[in-house]
Amino acid sequence: MILVTGATGNIGAELVRTLSERGEQVRALVRDQAKAAFAPGVEAVTGDLNRPETLTDALDGVHGLFLLPGYNDLSDLLERAKKAGVHRVALLSSGSAALQDMDNAVSRYMTLSEQAVRASELSWTFLRPRSFMSNALRWLPQLAVGDVVRVQFPGVRVGAIDPADIAAVAAAALVEGELDGQVLELTGPQALRPADQIAVLAAVLDRPLVAHELSDEETEAELAATMPREYVDAFLSFFVDGTLDEATLHPTVEQVTGRPPRTFEQWANAHAAAFAPKAH
Ligand SMILES: NC(=O)c1ccc[n+]([C@@H]2O[C@H](COP(=O)([O-])OP(=O)(O)OC[C@H]3O[C@@H](n4cnc5c(N)ncnc54)[C@H](OP(=O)(O)O)[C@@H]3O)[C@@H](O)[C@H]2O)c1
Structure with missing residues (x-):
């Protein structure tokens, strides 16, 4: 049995x-x-990653665990997982886990999560994806009302990855075990x-x-309206x-899955229905 956390999310649902x-x-x-809409045969179970004591049923009989980072007490959760x-x-x-920057809120929670898993003495594989292609869904509200899209950090190139490719690598790690360590x-x-994605x-x-390219100051103001200051700074x-x-760019997806990672165009075609038609 494999337990997938974040099963309603971008990566978990694909996994x-x-x-x-x-x-x-x-x-x-x-x-x-109420959010549990999975294929027949998939067992849905409730639990809260911030409260490891709620995961007893979820962990029962599980040998492989797909784990999201950043929750309160991962060490306790992992101890319970081992016992189960x-x-x-x-x-x-x-x-950002590679930076091990404890002054950066995102790097910090990724680093601490990796440290907790290493300390657990379970077999592990760390998946370090770059930004997800599904982050483009954040443009949906703008696309619903017009053709101009305000884009943050316009000069930054990102080797964004399709969540389905992250899931494919996670599945290989959990099922085959050849990616341990x-x-x-x-x-x-x-x-x-x-702007290339647009x-x-x-x-x-x-x-x-x-694409309407925002200045750094405009980007900062937009971020500050949607997230805590420490994440804006991160x-x-x-x-x-x-x-x-x-x-x-890294060749890992192809090395693990035997096929090239999907392009942003492939992701966009697969998710075209999610992009609501323009309102008139
Ligand atoms: N976006 C990126 O570019 C990027 C890049 C690298 C790493 N990451 C990391 O990827 C992770 C997940 O990304 P995602 O796009 O799959 O996220 P997502 O689509 O927002 O999904 C988050 C999932 O976590 C679940 N969840 C939230 N709080 C929970 C809790 N307390 N207990 C149990 N489940 C909880 C949500 O379930 P509900 O349905 O109950 O809300 C949902 O299934 C994030 O932690 C992020 O740090 C993101």
């Missing part, structure tokens, strides 16, 4: 599907049963600027989309100060 298609026994962790018989963990981390840097096949979306959606550090390189 539940991938494992289920591979014929694996899958259990999906949800906080709200979990053998292997695939941890969703990010490239590996730290996997995961990217897509191209390093694109936000150009791809314009072609896929057949709309005259225009992203400014990554993409204005340039502490995080997300542009360098």
Whole structure:
């Protein structure tokens, strides 16, 4: 049995599907049963990662665990997992874990999560994806009302990755076990600027989309309106100060899965229905 946390999220939902298609026994962790819409045969179970004591049922009989980073007491959770018989963990981390920058809120929680898993003495694989292609869904509200899209950090190239490719690598790690002890840097096949992604979306959606490139000050103000200050500072550090390189591409997805990672165009075509038609 493999337990997938974050099963309603971008990566978890793809992983539940991938494992289920591979014929694996899958259990999906949800906080709200009403959100549990999975393929037949997938067992949904409730629990809260911030409260490890709620995971007893979820962990029962599990040998492989897909784990999201950053929750309150991962050490307690991992101790419970070990006692329940979990053998292997695939941890969703990010490239910022490599920085081990404890003054950066994002790098800090990724670093602490990796440290907790290493200390657990379970077998582990760390998945360090760069930004997800699904982050483009944050433009949906703008796309619903017009063709101009305000883009943050316009000069930054990112080797964004399709969540389905992260899930494919996670499935290989959890099922095959040949990736134990590996730290996997995961990217897509191209390093694109936000305006390049908008150009791809314009072609896929057949709309005259225009990227309106925000200054660093405008980007900071937008971020500050949507997240706590320490995360604003973290992203400014990554993409204005340039502490995080997300542009360098890595061959890992193809090495693990035997096929190239999906392009942003492929992701956009697969998710075109999610982009609501323009309101008139
Ligand atoms: N976006 C990026 O570019 C990027 C890049 C690298 C790493 N990451 C990391 O990737 C992680 C997940 O990304 P994602 O896009 O899959 O996220 P997502 O789509 O927002 O999904 C988050 C998932 O976590 C679940 N969840 C939230 N709080 C929980 C809790 N207390 N207990 C149990 N489940 C909880 C949510 O379930 P509900 O349905 O109950 O809300 C949801 O299934 C994040 O931790 C992020 O740090 C993101």
